[in-house]
Structures are given as C-alpha cells and as structure tokens.
Amino acid sequence: MPAAYEIGQSVMISPVSDQGSSLRASILQPYVGQTGVIKDYYWIEPPTGDVFYLYTVRLSDSEKEIVLYEDELTQITK
Numbered sequence: 001m002p003a004a005y006e007i008g009q010s011v012m013i014s015p016v017s018d019q020g021s022s023l024r025a026s027i028l029q030p031y032v033g034q035t036g037v038i039k040d041y042y043w044i045e046p047p048t049g050d051v052f053y054l055y056t057v058r059l060s061d062s063e064k065e066i067v068l069y070e071d072e073l074t075q076i077t078k
Helices: 023-031
Strands: 010-013 035-044 052-059 065-069 073-075
Touching: 010 052
Parallel strands: none
Antiparallel strands: 010 035, 010 073, 035 052, 052 065
16 A cells, blocks of 8 residues: 655645544644645554554744644645
8 A cells, every 4th residue: 555645745734533532542632634745654463454644744833843644734725
C-alpha cells in the first residue's frame, strides 16, 4: 500500500473519530484544524504484515514540526 501523502503536500490536522478521551487525542487536540506541509514520511511494518505511515509535518503558523499518523491528516485541495 503506497503512502497517502507526498513530501511537499499541504495537509490539515484532523481529529480521529474513534479516539475518545485517549492520551493520543489529548496530545493532538491543540493542533486540530491547523495546516502544514509534509516534510518527510516513514513506515512501520509490524509482524502482522500491516503497513502504517507516519508523517513529519511542519506547521504553517510556526517552525514547529510534529509527527502524525496518516489518519490524523486531511488533504488540502487547491
């Protein structure tokens, strides 16, 4: 399965509906709705054979970079 996003692509940080009140949801909450650009991406492949992509995103409003799962991003169309 190929990556959903490419380096240089603009994205918006979005909440995942099944997060509930998890630690992941509370950490992500301050960034929801912010936009950024994909700077790099990585994948992990656990023994189950599934592939998970992680993306380094530089936030548009600052020089801050954060790492997010693919399901925490939404593509911005121009």
